[in-house]
Amino acid sequence: MASNVAxxxxxxxxxxxxxxxxxxxxxxxxxxxEIVSMISDMKQEPAWxxxxxxxxxxxxxxxxxxxxxxxxxxxxFENIFYFIRSTxxxxxxxxxxxxxxxxxxDKIGVPEAEKNFLAGVSAQYESEVVxxxxxxxxxxxxxxxxxxxxxxxxxxxxxxxxxxxLIPPHDNKFAALNSAVWSGGSFVYVPKGVxxxxxxxxxxxxxxxxxxxxxxxxxxxxxGSYVHYIEGCTAPIYTTQSLHSAVVEIFxxxxxxxxxxxxxxxxxxxxxxxxxxxxxxxDAVMEWVDCNLGSGVTMKYPSVYLTGxxxxxxxxxIAFAGKDxxxxxxxxxxxxxxxxxxxxxxxxxxxxxxxxxxxxxIVVHPGAKNSSVYVSCDALILDEKSRSDTYPYMKIKxxxxxxxxEATVEKLGEEKLFYLTSRGISKADAEGLLVNGFIEPIxxxxxxxxxxxxxxxxxxxMIGSVG
Amino acid sequence: MLNVKNLSVxxxxxxxxxxxxxxxxxxxxxxxxxxxxxxxxxxxNAIMGHPSYTLSPQSRIALGKERIDKLxxxxxxxxxxxxxxxxxxxxxxxxxRELLYLALTKKKEPLAVRQEITQxxxxxxxxxxxxxxxxxxxxxxxEKKKLETLQAAVLDKKVMIFDEIDTGVDVDALRAIATFLKxxxxxxxxxxxxxxxxxxxxxxxDKVLILMEGVLxxxxxxxxxxxxxxxxxxxxxx
Numbered sequence: 001m002a003s004n005v006a007x008x009x010x011x012x013x014x015x016x017x018x019x020x021x022x023x024x025x026x027x028x029x030x031x032x033x034e035i036v037s038m039i040s041d042m043k044q045e046p047a048w049x050x051x052x053x054x055x056x057x058x059x060x061x062x063x064x065x066x067x068x069x070x071x072x073x074x075x076x077f078e079n080i081f082y083f084i085r086s087t088x089x090x091x092x093x094x095x096x097x098x099x100x101x102x103x104x105x106d107k108i109g110v111p112e113a114e115k116n117f118l119a120g121v122s123a124q125y126e127s128e129v130v131x132x133x134x135x136x137x138x139x140x141x142x143x144x145x146x147x148x149x150x151x152x153x154x155x156x157x158x159x160x161x162x163x164x165x166l167i168p169p170h171d172n173k174f175a176a177l178n179s180a181v182w183s184g185g186s187f188v189y190v191p192k193g194v195x196x197x198x199x200x201x202x203x204x205x206x207x208x209x210x211x212x213x214x215x216x217x218x219x220x221x222x223x224g225s226y227v228h229y230i231e232g233c234t235a236p237i238y239t240t241q242s243l244h245s246a247v248v249e250i251f252x253x254x255x256x257x258x259x260x261x262x263x264x265x266x267x268x269x270x271x272x273x274x275x276x277x278x279x280x281x282x283d284a285v286m287e288w289v290d291c292n293l294g295s296g297v298t299m300k301y302p303s304v305y306l307t308g309x310x311x312x313x314x315x316x317x318i319a320f321a322g323k324d325x326x327x328x329x330x331x332x333x334x335x336x337x338x339x340x341x342x343x344x345x346x347x348x349x350x351x352x353x354x355x356x357x358x359x360x361x362i363v364v365h366p367g368a369k370n371s372s373v374y375v376s377c378d379a380l381i382l383d384e385k386s387r388s389d390t391y392p393y394m395k396i397k398x399x400x401x402x403x404x405x406e407a408t409v410e411k412l413g414e415e416k417l418f419y420l421t422s423r424g425i426s427k428a429d430a431e432g433l434l435v436n437g438f439i440e441p442i443x444x445x446x447x448x449x450x451x452x453x454x455x456x457x458x459x460x461x462m463i464g465s466v467g
Numbered sequence: 468m469l470n471v472k473n474l475s476v477x478x479x480x481x482x483x484x485x486x487x488x489x490x491x492x493x494x495x496x497x498x499x500x501x502x503x504x505x506x507x508x509x510x511x512n513a514i515m516g517h518p519s520y521t522l523s524p525q526s527r528i529a530l531g532k533e534r535i536d537k538l539x540x541x542x543x544x545x546x547x548x549x550x551x552x553x554x555x556x557x558x559x560x561x562x563x564r565e566l567l568y569l570a571l572t573k574k575k576e577p578l579a580v581r582q583e584i585t586q587x588x589x590x591x592x593x594x595x596x597x598x599x600x601x602x603x604x605x606x607x608x609x610e611k612k613k614l615e616t617l618q619a620a621v622l623d624k625k626v627m628i629f630d631e632i633d634t635g636v637d638v639d640a641l642r643a644i645a646t647f648l649k650x651x652x653x654x655x656x657x658x659x660x661x662x663x664x665x666x667x668x669x670x671x672x673d674k675v676l677i678l679m680e681g682v683l684x685x686x687x688x689x690x691x692x693x694x695x696x697x698x699x700x701x702x703x704x705x
Binding site: 413414415416418419420421422423424425426427429433434436437438439440441 | 512515516517518519539540541543544545549550552555556558559560561565566567569570571601618622
């Protein structure tokens with residue numbers, strides 16, 4: 001890189017950036033049975049997957065748009081590329097990557113992050129994973145960490161057993177769409193008793209206009225295992241709508257523990273409509289840590305089906321909505337067995353006319369005795385134009401349940417700002433400090449480099465409001 | 468050092484400070500006393516630049532020869548003013564360390580800031596744990612005022628205003644704060660706002676100013692403070 005280029009993250013995040021497209025193959029715009037078949041053929045998938053895709057496509061066509069949440073009326077499904085293959089084969093080392101892709105990764109800091117911390121990187125450039133390196137130690141332990149396409153090719157029996165069983169295509173319109181045209185995403189398999197000590201990380205980028213990214217992630221944690229998976233997303237800014245519609249399915253077996261951390265900063269023109277679900281068996285622990293900063297519209301409600309006795313589910317989420325943004329985020333917990341517990345902590349920030357909604361659903365089924373539910377949602381509203389709503393739904397069908405629900409709405413007080421500015425801190429920095437303080441209970445749960453990045457992103461958002 | 472001339476302060480339509488003029492000199496300790504609601508805290512806030520307070524067009528606040536009355540609070544701080552708050556708010560998720568690092572970004576080495584914080588905290592008997600957790604959250608009155616004093620020392624401004632540094636503070640804490648400040652008074656201007664003589668046992672004032680109903684009624688030496696204690700404000704100023 002030229003020496004006059006500013007350090008990573010300094011301004012690129014604020015304005016977005018994009019590299020010239022150099023695609024090997026791009027499908028034509030719009031979706032049809034032909035496109036769906038073609039995607040499957042190009043990937044040389046087994047027949048069952050092709051059938052699954054076609055069936056999902058038909059469900060997608062039949063399903064109505066969800067109308068209970070954010071405004072999705074401007075999505076034009078016919079104006080989106082559903083498949084782009086950016087390089088023919090996956091590069092196995094950094095040097096093999098095309099230089100444009102390397103530049104893009106340099107800007108989001110993949111190689112540095114990898115050198116310092118990563119157990120494995122599976123970075124997604126456009127619709128397919130092009131760079132991947134898996135720590136040899138993981139392989140020795142029998143851990144599989146690869147992109148979903150490779151997973152399907154090399155471990156078809158595992159994939160077939162789990163794929164689409166927790167989030168079937170008819171779950172919702174966007175799950176159906178993803179099931180029809182999915183490409184990329186991660187496949188993680190952790191064998192019985194294996195504890196993966198370093199987090200597995202994947203970086204995602206969208207780099208083509210009007211191109212929807214439909215990644216598909218499947219994580220299976222066998223009995224007594226542990227894994228922490230992290231996805232961090234950034235995207236360049238474009239002027240026309242773009243769609244990100246992912247599906248993430250996680251199976252947490254008896255006594256296992258999975259933590260899934262997301263730090264996403266999609267550019268403001270993107271619809272981020274993601275279905276995330278985990279199944280926690282006996283004494284299993286599933287934790288979602290979900291930080292949503294970017295996108296125009298986000299609808300995302302990570303859920304945990306607590307199917308085994310003593311299972312525990314947790315969702316910690318941050319939503320930040322600025323101008324023209326609507327973050328409709330929350331959580332869903334289904335208590336289906338006795339002694340299960342769930343905990344939801346949601347922090348939302350809205351400013352410059354942005355809108356955040358917390359939408360939560362808690363269901364305690366009859367017989368899920370001695371279960372406990374804790375929900376806490378705090379909203380911080382930074383100005384008069386901005387808005388925050390709470391939609392907490394609870395269906396408690398078992399009387400032997402302990403429930404706690406707390407909700408607060410705060411404004412960033414003038415007195416606090418005066419206090420900080422009197423110390424020589426600028427107003428924008430003071431706001432950033434207070435906002436970061438507000439979300440600190442959640443950022444302390446995520447790895448340091450991500451919380452630093454998140455704090456920086458929020459500071460940039462705060463400074464942006466002044467100019 | 469701090470030159471205040473014709474200062475009139477309004478909150479909304481209410482005039483709180485009326486035509487206050489005084490020159491606070493370098494190296495001296497001043498005490499502003501007055502009954503409740505006489506405008507003492509408003510004076511402090513107006514000097515620091517609180518956005519809810521508006522000044523009359525004739526008002527003039529200067530540091531040396533430089534006017535600061537049009538500046539934002541952060542600029543006034545930069546020029547050399549510090550305010551220790553009467554009841555500092557708690558800041559969730561923000562520690563005093565973070566606050567000071569941010570305040571001194573590009574001005575002091577973070578490592579030097581850290582060392583100063585640790586050293587001053589020791590002198591003030593502030594526990595290590597208090598430095599890292601949310602500022603003032605669950606802190607006692609004494610701890611809060613010690614944390615204000617700590618910030619005063621680290622930021623090290625020319626003019627330091629302490630609004631009721633003695634309120635809600637036990638004897639030991641007050642002694643620790645006063646002793647600490649005494650060591651730092653050289654070349655500084657200290658303005659203590661208080662109701663009581665208590666703090667004056669440890670920090671001997673050069674001048675005592677009496678503020679009543681927003682008006683600077685009387686200026687005297689430390690004997691004036693004694694007189695007020697004995698006779699009350701009304702009698703003391705007449």
